[in-house]
Amino acid sequence: MSTWKSAFTARTDLNRYGDNAIGLFALALRFGLEDLETVAAESLTDGSDDKKVDLVYIDRDESVAVIAQCYTSTKARDSAPANKASDLNTAVAWLLQRSIDDLPERLRSTAAELRECLIDGSVADLHVWYVHNLPESSNVHNEILTVESSLALALKSAFPGKEIGTQVLEVGNAKLDEWYADTQSPILVTDHFTIPIPDGFQMRAANWDAYVTAIPAKFLYTQYRKHKARLFSANVRDYLGSRKTDANINYGIKRTAADTPGDFWVYNNGLTLLVNDYTPEVRGARKYLKIHGLSIVNGAQTTGALGSLDRSPHQTALVPVRVVKTTDSETIFNIIQYNNSQNKIAAADFRSRDRIQKRLREEFARIPDAEYQGGRRGGHADAIKRNPRLLPSYTVGQALAAIAQDPVVASNEKSNIWASDKHYSKYFNDETTATHIVFAYSLLRAVEARKLSLVTKSKDAQGLTEVHTRELEFFRNRGATFLLVSAIASALETILIRRIPNVARLSFSRQCSPAKAEKLWTPIVEIVAPFCQQLQEAFTHGLKNVDLVKKSVQTFQSLVQSTATANASAFREFAKHVKVKTQAEQAR
Template sequence: MADAWQTTYESRDDLKVFGDNALGLFALGLKFGIEDLVTVGTESITDGSDDKKCDIVYVDKDDGIAVVAQCYFSTKAKQEAPSNKAADLNTAISWLIQRPLNELPERIVSAAQQLRDGITNNEIKEIHIWYIHNLPESNNVLKELKAVEDSAKAAVTHQYPDSRISIHALEVGKAKINEWYDETLSPILVNDEFEIDTKIGFEIDGPEWRAYVTTVEARFLYRQYKKYKTQLFSANVRDYLGSRISDSNINNGIKKTAENEPDNFWVFNNGLTVLVNDFNVMSDNKSKNNKIVIKGMSIVNGAQTTGAIGALNKTPASSVRVPVRFIKTKNPNIVLDIIQFNNSQNKVTASDFRSTDKIQKRIKDEVSKIPSAEYEGGRRGGFGDLIRRRPNLLPSYTVGQSLASFHGDPVIAYNQKQNIWIEDSLYSKYFNENTTGSHIVFAYSLVRAVEQRKVELIEKEKKSPQTLTTDEENQIKFFRKRGSNFLLVSAISSCLETFTNRKISNLFRISFGEKKSPKEAQKLWSDLIDVTIPLCNQLDEALNDGLKNTKLVENVISKFRGLISVTAKSNAAIFKSFSKNIVIK
């Protein structure tokens, strides 16, 4: 009988185009809560004849992580995966970290450059080296991966002596994938049992919840943060954009209070709200104090407090006590509401939780009226929905990136996908009173059409490289450069006046109307991509050192737009056909 994760994995039709690497993407999604695996796949998969044993190189500077993976999928039942493929990861790390860029195969140059830039700029805090397969884990593979981890640490230390990067090699086989899959089904990842001295407290019951209000010693939080890190915030992290916890946003005021005014900490701090699987309060007759035994914990409000306490240089004094309420409920809707309301009422973090603002609510409603389209407006699906495919869903991060690239900011789309949601200035630039559900589908479908063209070209190269035309070879070279998808989207959107032969004063007003589904919209872009993609080499210069330079982007897009204008007569029929579907309000 297949494990639950296998059934879910096999249902992911959208990942099948990635072949054996689909399992690697699936594992990435489970571990890091990635909602849009298609966009990640088109960017991160490097697999090919000259990939130097790098099947996937995933870099997320927002979260400070990189994953270098070798993937293997067996169609037959075996006792273990071949250990030589684990050893191959030594080769992958050597090429990605140590070899001069001009010696690298074209296929992995951009990935290596992105990884090295992340290390140099201290944007990468952890490198994960994975051997991903669908077989049982084994000691043979474990031995090889230990050697890979040691070699990788030596290589990074040699090349970047000032870096403080953590490196972890891991076999991601059946058991590990199953473990990660199970974690997605619950908002609480820390499932241990804890016995806590509480002194005094009181219990409150609701229709479908129980709660206990008390205080806990800060040293309890200190120890748990040291042990579990961000797993303590699992419910928060998995359900809202922009709720990542990092050292850079820990409140120094909280730390100073704990260190310098421990007796006043309770009155200065708003306290914690903690979801638990269960709790039981016991009285200690000798000390006349209470104890509470909790099973599992996830801090849904108070991440700043916990992170600040956990970052102290030493264990806080016993007099430092923190207000806390432990809540137990089995209703998943109540869980989501607890997370939402506990955070949206906090002025400091309100900008991280966009799903409650009126613009997102309006857009969500507008998208719901478009055929075969769903949009969560900044809020992810429920815990169990994270890895299951929702074929009509427009993932929030990708929508933000789509709008940024469509409106001429591919550097933002590529480098700041979280900041689009976190920083008010960026958020309001793309999500404002002019942003409509139909316009979002318009921009999003262009991104998907570009991604589809990239996948088609790469598949053709794999199956019959001898049939590739010179133009197609150049297009593949372009697409191998990271950030190319978003740059091409910006270039194409900049030509809309040429395509429609009319002045467009406000790009937010353009769409395919409210009757076209995202899939239908994607097809409408396809013919236009046919006649614009041969000019993609005009954009290369902005990608050569990574997609960073806004001025350079403007220059190459200007050249691209000029050439499209020159070809307008010869492509008049295609442009006219496309224009017939355009709605400008």
């Protein structure tokens, strides 16, 4: 039987991160993260003077941040060291309360971003974890209680008036078992519910049972506000928000629920709910449906729109639903697949089925050692079982934004690249090819590898040279990898010694795998990375100011130009492998 330990052991790609590997793995389990390389590059601290902070993960899309202390024992023990749990008090104090100028240089950018997110509300929930591979214990639990108190006081002092949810956890064997078990089921919300219904009827087949009824919209409102994206664990898409235009269906759902709740049932197409079990029940004149477990297979937009209303919908607003239970894995897969493909779905809310992504998946089938899912995350199973061939969709979007000179978007708007028509059409269009995606993605991977190599060298006895020390200082800024990708892309005319009308036309050969492409980029990254200090100005108040980005990138570009003669041999060798398609070739 598979366990979290066997799954963790199989993740040999995480070995390079030492004790912090278990923290990354815990993030994958808890939040379904596929691309731990990019998460590691952004989230891990890298030195001894880290003020007891091993990892700070910030996700604006999910409005969550995690501060973690990580420990891995090579021997079987009854419990983890309690003193490492108490270290979290130090971590919380430094990250949230001390002056930014007092912080070690390696933590300044991280602390500044975390505080800004807590102030502007882009992080509403702050988790503090002690992650280890041993049994939980009362000693650690007592320390965790102290950390809870310290965190509450720190937030009250540093962010008065802000409502910030907190969770302080010992993430040991039991919790990791629980999270791993969640990944083995499409239903993550396992609560028991009793829902009032007007009436209903059952349908049965060999592999499934179903109950057709209507449920109060306010039930969905309450559950969305409590569970958010976990409600959609068996869905191929999350809620994508609403805009105040008549053309946006989510805004229409919200308006109907608020203005004409009695008509909601007749206007709405309804939801399909996957449950572990259900039981109709009559109590006097009232009818109820008791359910165990809940995942919304079809209806994320309806649920999200209702859940984001300013107040609970009126009791007269009802939503038509089909409640389905089955234990057959193939039936579950088909329910999920067909319930999300029967109706025509607009590109604004479901990209994976548009013609661009379909074409890209076909093109990727011809590229060696590469797999691309095109617009959707693979789910919890893919998050914990690494597929070395996979190019995660969200990271691909970030790489395309970065190489297109939009590092601010790449760093701060990971999901919006897919949800926003403006962003999506810029990075995914008729000119976007699978080979160009490999070109952009492998550059990002080469830059991330450069950072990791510097971190590793910094721990050696000989340490880093002064130049490499300054380079590592740059990489400690949040978003640094995306900015360096943009800077290198800006200098490609110098590197390739030719005019480039559109960077989207650049690629390696169709026979070039992502791994081989990363190796082609490595010497270029090694040559130009020391110029990254010229990009520091872009991080004034965080990576947000487009004008500062452009200014610093232009300086970087000039330095590459000034050293082109000295590096001509390496540039010519790289240029041999790069293809620049004409507009006519791109159209074919």
